Structures are given as C-alpha cells and as structure tokens.
Amino acid sequence: MAAPTHTTVPASPAPVDNVPAYRTDLDGLRGIAIALVACFHIWFGRVSGGVDVFLALSGYFFVGSLLRHAIHSQATHVTFRDTIDPWPRLKRLLRRLLPALFTVLIAVAVLTVIVIPQTRWVSIGKELIASALYYQNWHLAFNSQDYLAASSANSPLQHIWSMSVQGQFFLVTLLVALAFAALVKLGARLIAPLADPRVIKVLVGGAVFAVAAVSFYWAHMRMGVNQQFNYFDTLSRLWEPLAGGLLAIWLPSWRVPRWIRTVAAVVALALIITCGWWIDGVDSYPGPWALVPVGSTLLIIWAGATALERPRAGATGPQALPPVNRMLASRWPVWLGTIAYSLYLWHWPLLIFYLTWREKDHASVLEGVGLLAVSIGLAWLTKRYIEDPLRRGGRGEPAHARRDGRARLMGYTSVVTSILVVGTLVTGTGIVLWDRHVSTMVVDTKNLDPRLYPGARALLNGAPVPAIDPQPSPLMVTQDFPETSTDGYMSNFEDPDIHVGVYGDPTATKTVALIGGSHAEMWISALNLLGQRNHFKVTTYLKMGCPMSTELVPKQNGVPYPQCHDWVMRVKKKVIEDKPDAVFTNSTRPRDYQPGDWVPPTYPPIFDEFLANDIAVLGIRDTPWPHNAKGLIDTPTCLADGGSATECATSRAAALAPEDPALALEATRPMFHALDMSDGVCDVDLCPAIVGNIVVYKDWHHLSATYVRSLTDELGRQMALALPWTGPPAP
Template structure:
C-alpha cells in the first residue's frame, strides 16, 4: 500500500516484464525514509508518495497486460471482468498483517492510553479495518505532523485506506473497461490490438489522473487538512505510475545517463522531506518531486534485454536493500504505533536519538516476525514459511488454518470490545446543572473565597469532553464549510434589548452564562457562531493549523451585514487570542477592524478576553487526558505569565473608543500566578483550550457584574 505493500500484482499474462529487484530496493529506501523522518525528525518524507507511485505502476500495468493477453472470455465470467479473484489476492496480501496490528493496538490502548482516548482510538480501529481512516481523520481535522504522545497510534494508516480505495476503484473500473473491450472486440477486431488496448486504458487512466491533480491543486488553498487525506486528491499519484505501466518510453539512452538519472532521482527522494513541507504542500504540484523521481527510477532501470542495468540500480538490487523492501509493509504498519505508545508510556513528546534508534531496531525485528509468521503464511508464501506446518495430533490442522482462526476470533473480540466501550460512552452523560454550589463552587473559590470541601471533581475526566455549550447540539454552530450564519435565540426571546454573540468556539463557550444573564435581566441573545472563525477583518483568515480559511471571511461579512441591518444593542465577541509570536496574549489586528466597524455604526462591543490555553514547556495540555492519566490540578495547569499579560491587552482600546467595553474574567480562571486544571471541585477545561460548560456557569455572577458595570441595562448583577 502507500503503505508499502509488496506491490507486484500477479498476472496470468503470457509475457510480463522482468522482475525488478531494484524497485524492491527502492521500497526499502522509501520505508527507511518514512520511519526515520517520523521517529527522528518529526517531518513527512516523500516515502509515502513513492509507495503510491510504485503501487499504481504494478497494479495498473498488471491489469492492462492481463487484458491484452487473455484469449477468451465470456461476459460475467472469467477473471478479466470478475474482480473477485484479484480481490482475494489483495485481501490475502493486505488484511492479515493489518488486522494483527489493529488487535495489538487495541490491547496496548487499554494498557497504556488514558480512558479519555479509548473511544476515538476504537473508532479509528474500525475506520482502519474498513479502509476509511483517511476520511475519518480528514473530517476530524487531524494533521499528519510531528509525532507526540497526543497523536493517534493509527494516524499513519490514512495512506493504507487511501490505497485500498484506489485498488478497489481501479480494479472495478479497469476490469469494466476490459470487459467492454472484449465485448466490442467480438465485432471490431481492431479494438483488441495491444496498442489500441493500451491507448484506451491510457486515456481512461490519464484523464482521471489529470482531473485528480487539478482537484488537488484547487483544494490546496481551500482546505489543505482535508486535501492531504482526500483520495480524490491523491488518486493522480498511483495513476501516473499506472501510465508508466501502460506505456514505458523505449528511448535509446546509454547506461551512464540512465545511472545519472537514477542518482538524481534518489537524491530528490531522499532530501525532499527537508525542503518541502509535505503536510502543507502534498498532494499538489510539489508532490511531483517524489512522484516524478520514482517514475525516473522505474524508467532508468527498464533496460532492453542484454543491456546492463545502471550500477546504481544494481545497488538498489542488493540483498540488504531488497530484504528491507520485503519488510516495507510490516515496517510501515509497526513503526508509528510503536513510537506513539512509547512516547505515551514515557509521558514525553519526542524521542531522543538513542530512543529513536531503539524504536527503529525493534520495529525492524517485529516487522520480520510479522512477515515471517503472519504475512507469508496467509499470503500463501513458499515452503520457507510456516504455512505447510502440520500438527502431529491432527494432520489437517495447518499453521495457516490455526492462524486464520486465531485472527478471526481476535478480530471479532476486538470489534466487540470497541462496541461495548462505545455503548458505555454513549451512556456517559454530563449532569451538573444542579450541583450544590457549596460543594462545587468552581470559579467562586477564586473570586469570592468560597470554601472547597475535599471531593472528586465534576464532571469526571471521562465525561467532561461532552460538557458542551448548548448551541452545538441545538444546531446553531456553523461548520467549517458554511458561509451563511445559522442564527440562534437565547436569553429572553421577548426581551426589549438584544445582544448579538458572534465569533468562533471561544465566543460560543460563554453562552451558558450569557443565556442565564439574559433570562434574568430580560434581554435577548442572538448567536452568530462558526467553527474556528473569530470575528476578524482579515482578508485571508486561517484555521488554527495555519491553512487558509476563505469560508470564514465570507461568513464574517454575512454576519456583519446582518448585524448592521438588525442593529442589536450590543455585540459580544472575543477581544484577544494567544500571541503566535511570543508568550501571553494580544489583540489581533483583524479584530480591531471589526471593533471599528461596529462602533463606527454606533453599536457597542463587549470584548471578552480569551482564557488561557493550557500548556507547559512540553506543549499544549489536553486537560481531561492529563487528569485521567493521574495528573493533578497543578501538574495539568498553566503558569499564568506564559498565557496572559499582566493587563488585558484590549483595555487600551477603551481609552480611545467609548463604545468598546473590555471584559476580563482571568481572575476567575487563574490565581495571581497560576491557572489550575481544577478549581472549586470543577474541571476547568473540556479539551485543549475550551472551558467546560459547567465551569462557565460558575462564572455567571462575575460576567454579570462586569457587563452591568459596562452596560447598565444588562444588570442588575445575577446573584
């Protein structure tokens, strides 16, 4: 697979190209790059793109050769138009090792990973087993970045899913084309000529590749996190390899020049991980570097009978390179989860050189065992495998049969355990609306000195991730693709005055408190909310990971148009954000443009300072996971000075703009020098940087006090 499989599809053709040991060696180099870049450098190499290109070359070429050389066929029968025989071979080649890995990942997840992550990893196990992991990750916006203990142990399997989808789609489409060729060929013999068949396949494959590449390039600046995983965007990479399998240029070129071409191609493949940011650039134009280099290696080693292969290609055919290439599939499967589980077990985010070397060596050893005792027997390997071993007690019980039974039973048990845990999590609810404030004071412990009895915090670390603002379940949080607002109404729907809450999730998280204040004081709260989209005047807004977010710009202008038309009595939105260029927080320039536009129209702005984003010197902190792993309010907390300036950066705006009213609730989240993970027996954050809805409710009184001081009609203060 892109993940390295042993990509040669078998063919019943009478004549097939000579076996290319040098391409096995190229696989060895590619998997070495993938593993080393993941373990040591935290970057994406071009190795996956090499695997994709090689897979397309072998797979499509085999299908075309089979079509050309098949002599007789009846429509609906025979291997040419029936995909099942080839699908069986694919299943035998791919599934045993994959399912073995998924079973082990399930066991290690329970043993090593905190319970807060079990549900997501369980769902990824199912997604990987059914080959849609790439789209699962795309929908959940998980970036394929440097490894850390917070990464999924199955994140790398996106490429397996993408290639499985390619294999199945290409098999069905190209065999259907082959069937049509045979059918038409009964009346028009010219269609069955080899060159005509190649031309037909080249048009189909080339046209699809061109459309896929255009799509990848188009989506690069629209939604690159999704684009990176999207099969439609990646499809061109194996298909251009398939084009080379259909038609190989027979140019008369000297061995020396071919060798030079291979050297240049290998240098490009080996170094592109350093000078290309693959996560931000692939699979668009820059992916041509590893893909094109792979095509050059394939071409340069395709010498005429009797012509010597270039020396560098012979080096690729060396025993060690070919041996490493033979392990590429298992090594791809194993190295990433081994790295992630090690980092999780150690509680660190990066492996040093010695640790990385040990992880790579253990990965190679486990890969050899996987190939020797799992892959080869169930693929139908030679007599060197254990597939022919029989137990004396029963001569019909072969190792292969026993292994198959064990895998089937273990896979069923894993799937059943995931279903049971999903069912358990479905029953985990957050019921904190009626917590006794004397026992669970939350922010009042900091703001009012309320006593805090010794009790377990609420919600539990396992439940707090579901402690969401009402607007999401109510359908009033627009998704990333939306460009028009979904408007919700809270507070007092019949109130004589209106506050518009506008922005992203960091505005949304205050709805519980603002709703209660509105109900108490008779004003309406109208919501304009969109995922990852604060109110900004930026012409080119970006998502949190830095990729362009044009839908946010369109949405913001639509919201502003509606606000200026309806003229609410005030707009509630965020005024600060963590400073990307240093510690603490700042007021982004784009926010200022929105403040000026609103106040210039005579509409007051309530600018609420963003709360600290939990982190330490190792990086961001997922509060529920940290607590579930045995962390405390202190070890999972944040030094205040590393997240907040001593004075609200938005306070200076009020000095020159009387319609701008800054609110700062930082003292309800932090002490003078520290921001704990648990305050007043309530867990403060539900994830990496959003307050839990339960904790927000304990800030209602302070929010009401500050709002009524700024805009008296929003009071009196809620008691």
C-alpha cells in the same frame, strides 16, 4: 504510507509471454523507502517522500498486471466469465493485505486500553474502524489531522491513511480494468482490431493519462484551498500510482548508453534519499513537488528495465543492471523490502505508544534505535508467521511452498485466521460498546452545591474548597457543551446560515446579542442565567471558528476559511438591523508566537460599526489557551492521564498580558466596555486545570459549561458596572 504489495510474478531470466522479469532491485527500493519513512518519523518529524515511492511502485505493478490481463483476456480460450471475474485477484489482495493489518489493529486496540487515557478511546476506536474498512484517509481529512512530527498527542493509526488510498486505488482500478477488458472483448466481435494489444495499450494509456492529468491538476489547485484535506484526498493522490501505471503501459525501450542509465539512477536515488530534508512534504505533497520522489522512482524502474531488456554481452539477471540497481538488488535492501509492509504498519503505533507512555513528544537517538529494532523484529515475525503462511496455497505457488502438506497449511491458516477474526470482532464490539457508553453520558452539573464545588469563586472570593473529586470527570467534561451547541444554534464550518437562538428572558425589552465564534459561544451558559435573573433577552449569532473580524481570508487551523468573512459581514448587517441594546463578543485573542494576548487590528472596525449605530459593545477578554513548554495541553486528557491541576496548568505570564489589552479601546470609545474574567481562571502565577473542584477546560481551549456557570456572578458584576440594566447579579 503502506509499502506496495507484490503484483509481479516469480523471477525468470528474461521476459516470457510479455510478463516482465521479477525485479529484486525494486524490492530493494521498497527497503530504502521504508527505512526513510521510519527514520524520518522517529527522528526528524518530517515527511520523507517514501509514501510517494510506494504509491508509484504500486501503480507500476498493479496497472501493468491489469493491462496484461486485459490483453490476455482477448484470447479465444479465455471465457467472458474469466475476463470479468474480480474474485481471484481480489482474493489475493485480501490475503496479502488484511492479515498483517488486522494483527496490528488488534495490538493497537489492546495498547490503547493499557496506555492511552480514556478520553481518547472513542476517537481511536473510530480510527480502528476506519483503518479496517480502508477509509482512514477520509476520516483524517474531514477531521483536519496534521501529519507532522510524531508526538504523544498523535493517533497511533494516523499512518494508515496511505494504505486506505492504496486500497481504494486497487479496488476501483481493478473493477474499471475488468469492465474495460469485458467491453473490449465484446467490441472485438464487431471491430476485430480492438483486440490488438497495441490498440488496447493506446486506449488504456490514454484513459490513464487523462485521469492522472485531472488528479494532478486537482492536487495542485487544492493546495491553496485546503492543503490539510488535500494531503489525504484520494483524488489528489491518484496521479502518483497512475504515473507508475503509465510507465508500465509505455515503458520506453530506447537504446540508451549504460552510463546515462547509471547517472539517471544515481541522481534519482539521491533525490529520493534527500528530498525529505529540502521539501516540506506536508505543505507540498501531493502537488508538483511530489514529482521529485515519484519521478525519481520511475527513473530507477526505467534504468533497470532497459538494462534487463538489452543486457551487456555476457551479463544476465542482476548483473545486467546499472550499479545503483545492483546495489538495490543486494541482500539487505531486498530483505528490508520484503518486510516493508509489516514494518510500515508497526513502526508508527510503537512510536506513538512509547511517547505516550514516557510522556514525551520526541524520541532520543538511542530510543529511536530501540524503537526501530523492535519494529523490525515485529515486522519479521508478522511476515514469517502471519503474512507468508496465509499467502501460500494458491495456484502458481512453487511446490516447495506446499512441502509440509496442504492439510497442515490449511490447519495453520485456519488457526491464524480465527485468531484475527475473533480478535477483530471482540475489538470492534468493544469499540461500539465504549462509544455507546460515552455518547450516552449526560453532564448534569447545573445544580451543583456551590459549597462543594465553588469553581471560580475559590479564586475570586476565597471560597473554601473541600477535598472531593472534581466535576465533571475528565471523561465526561468533553461532553460539557454550552446550550447553543446542544440546541443547534451554532453554525458549523460548512453551514453558511445564521441560526438565531433566544435565551435569558425571552419576553424582556432589553437585549444582549452574543456574536462570534466558539470562544464567544462558551459564555452563553453564564449569560443565560444573568438574563433570567435580571430580565434581559440574549440572542445568539454564532459560527465555529469565526470571531467578529474584518480579515478577508481568515484561517482555521492554518486552512483558508473564506466562508467566515462572508458570514461575519452578513451577521454584522443583521445584528444592526435587529438593533439589540448591546453586543457581547471577544475583544482579544492569544498571540501566536509570543507570550500574552492582544487586540487583533481586524476587530475594532467591527466594534466601531456597532458603536456608530448606537449599540454598546461588551468586549470579553479571551481566556488562556492551555499550553506549557512542551506545547498545547488537552486538559481532559492530561487529567485522565494522571496529571494534577498544577501539572496540567498554564503559566499566567505566558498566556496573558499584564492587563487587558482592550482597555485601550475602552479609553477612546465611551460605549465600548472591556470585560475581563482572567482573575476567575488564573491566580497570580498559574491558570490551573481544576479550580474549586471544577474542571476548567472541556478540550484544548474551551471552558467547560460548568466552569462558566461558576463565573456568572463575576461576569454579572462587571456587566452591571457598564450597563446597569444587566444587574445587579444575585448574590
């Protein structure tokens, strides 16, 4: 949601050479938009629509400027080289955008080391790189980040996605516009009318309209497919700046009564200010509902533009504007608009770092006022001492901007640029080194001394727990994957194939098929040991986020996941054809909006098909998904941030029903066997984050492979009660 950058020219009382007058009222509109963005982020946890205002304004200024270049370049005195040379405009863009951005990125890197737990350094480091290279929106899209209410778990760079969209829009539009101007200049040598400004407007307007229409259709269609991805998608967002561009190309010059312009501007501003409350932007933008802030922005631009073109008698400049536009052109909205870019950059990371430092998910009214004041102060300092000096010195700058002398300006510019470049290089190097350090860490806990690290045995058997640091460490446990993940037998979300792995005793005649999603996969670390001990084979049929269910359109993090249903149906058929002696899969899952767990009604039909084919079903009860009154718990991060085993724990009563819900299935299906490891993960009251000197969870809700291995004996005991050939387990 970056504020759009200036692409207009210095103020003049009336249009000169088709260059529009400087619109201070649009600076004020930026100010209103950035105030909405910051306030909605800090206090309301909603999308305000301010980003859509920024995108429409950016398109209006940028496309209008490029159109004037395309028309001007047809003049005989303009060389072909000047027509196609992107560097002058690109240089101005870089000088305008990068200094403030790099300043904030360096600050984020430093504060990350100071405030954020080490478990999050790698992910934030990757976002620093993505933000600096203007692909943060794609990074978030492919990682399915929710852009909802701020909390301490959010990335301090999540807001840079909109700057990436704008940067991509600026670059592609610039190159296309220059190529178009060059083609027209060449074509005019054969077809003279091509150089006519009216023809150029028609050609450019038609092309922009076509691309905008495709983008709008794409944005609307993708809402029902993958809205989380759609929200960040550049193609889905493209129609918003192009709508502003269309207004710049075909700005109506109708003679409209002043009162109509006034009413239109009042209604438009009211819609911009209020739409954040009555439109759920995260679920609705950039689909048709985004027409509200975008269309309102265009109305305000139009109301002011027509007033300046045909002012009242005796009215010039701002006095010719309708009342709303005059209000927007007043001192404080304009001042806020001049710092909008830097304010946008600063407010979100300050909010996230503060919430993380205070271990809170929401800022109070007083805290929000303080954060907003600090953000405004830093934005003004950034503009005054970094943005403005580095923007000066180009052709067309007023003489007073160079009154201190070019030498002094160049010296200042060199110092600031050097600080930014060196800081960025140091930051980037640190990110690369830390990423390499984490990526090369190997979790080797297969031979832990059970007397020092009893794990689940501390709960199940009362094993003593010596006072030593837990394993794996909170930083390393994030790499504690089950064997199937590291061996490549886990199909990812996009992979439709069935990858069958073989574990346990590959030569055995008895087989247990492990099937389902990641919450089935995590048990391979124990099943592999049990198969080796008791001489049965374990075959795996696994796909991320895909439990064995008949649900036609399952969802993953709220996003439709139709590939899962197709995969489940094919796996079910293949497992029946492969004819294992038993299948091992999840029988329950947590309830979404109330305490406890349950057997989803879409699970038993799958079980029944296996049972009908004389295949026993071992239904493993899902383990608790860590959470507390504040929300979900990322166990490694909670521990790395100084939390204890109990401070990062989950209430057993909130996570689990009093007894395994799958027992009802066992009572009516003789070959269905319910397995329940809950007593190995939770005591009577709590499900701790560390048990028996082993960290229980590797992330938000998956058991660490090390902890699963500590559950091997208990899992084997329960399996042997159901299927004697799987045990008895070794003591």
